[in-house]
Amino acid sequence: MSKLAHFIGTCGGVGHLRPAPGTWGSALAYPILFLCHVLFGVGTPYILIALICLLVGAGLWAADRMRRDGWGEDPSEVVIDEVAGQLIALLPISFGAANNGVSLLALWPGLIAAFVLFRLFDIWKPGPVGWADRKHGAIGLMADDLIAGVMAAIGVIILAGIAHGALGL
Template sequence: MGIMERINYFFATGFMVGRIKYMPGTFGSLVGLGLLALFPILRSWPAIIITVIVGTLICQQEENRTGIKDNQEIVIDEIAGVFITFAFMNPYNFVHYLTGFLLFRVFDIFKPGPIDYVQDFKGGTGVMLDDIVAGLISGIILFFVF
C-alpha cells in the first residue's frame, strides 16, 4: 500500500478505530461524537457537506482498493452520520449526546425503511447514504424530543 492509500485508509477507518474487531461502527460513531465535542463547528452544514463529499470519495477509493462493498472497517460513514444527527440542535448535556448517539446507532444497525433501500446504491455513495439518512432521521427526532 502506497502512502496515499495509507492516508485514505487511516481516515476511512476513523483514525484506525474501524479495525476494532467488535462493533467497529459503534466505535466509529463514538469518534464522531468525540470530534463534535472537541470541534462543534463540525455540526455546521458546510462542514457536514465537506465531510460527506470527502467521505464518499474515501469510501469509493477503499472499495476500489479492496473490492469489498461497505467493508466493516470503514467508519467514516458513521462519523458523518453522527455529525448530521447533531446538526439539528446544539446538545447541552450528557442526555442530549446519549440520546442522539443511541438514536443514530439504532437506525444505523436496524436500517428501517428508506435506510435499507439507499444502502443498495453502488460505490462510496451507497456506503455513505444509509448513514446520512440514519443521521437525518435521528436528528429530526432529537430536535423534536428536545
C-alpha cells in the first residue's frame, strides 16, 4: 500500500482514532480554520477555498489508491473527506469573521452549528448526500461529505440570518 496515500487519506493517522473516526476528522477542521485565520487574516476564506480544492484532489487520489490496495470502497479510516466537508460548512463563519473584523470565537454559535449540522447530514445522509454516498469509488467517498458540507453551510447561513434578524423572523 502506498504509505503516502494512507497518510493523506487518514489525515496523518486521525482516521485511526476511535470511536467515530469521521467525527475526529470533522474536528480536525477546527484547528486548521483557526490557524488559517491567525496566519492569513481577512484573506482566510479564499485560502480555505483553495485548501478545500487541494483536499478534494488529494482525497480523490488517496481514496482511489487505498481502494485499489484493498481498503474497500469507503474505509472508515479515510477522513480527508470529512475535513474538506467540515471546512465547507465553516466557510460562512470564516467569511463573517473576516468581513466584519471579529474573532472566530465571537461567532461560537456558528462554529457549533456548523459541526452539528455537518455531522447530522453526514450520518443521516438525506437526499443528495445519500445519492452521492451510493456512488462507487473515490468520487462517491468524497462527494457525500462535500454535499453534506454545502448543506451544513446553507443551514449555518439560515441560522445566522434568524439569529441576527436578517430574515425578518
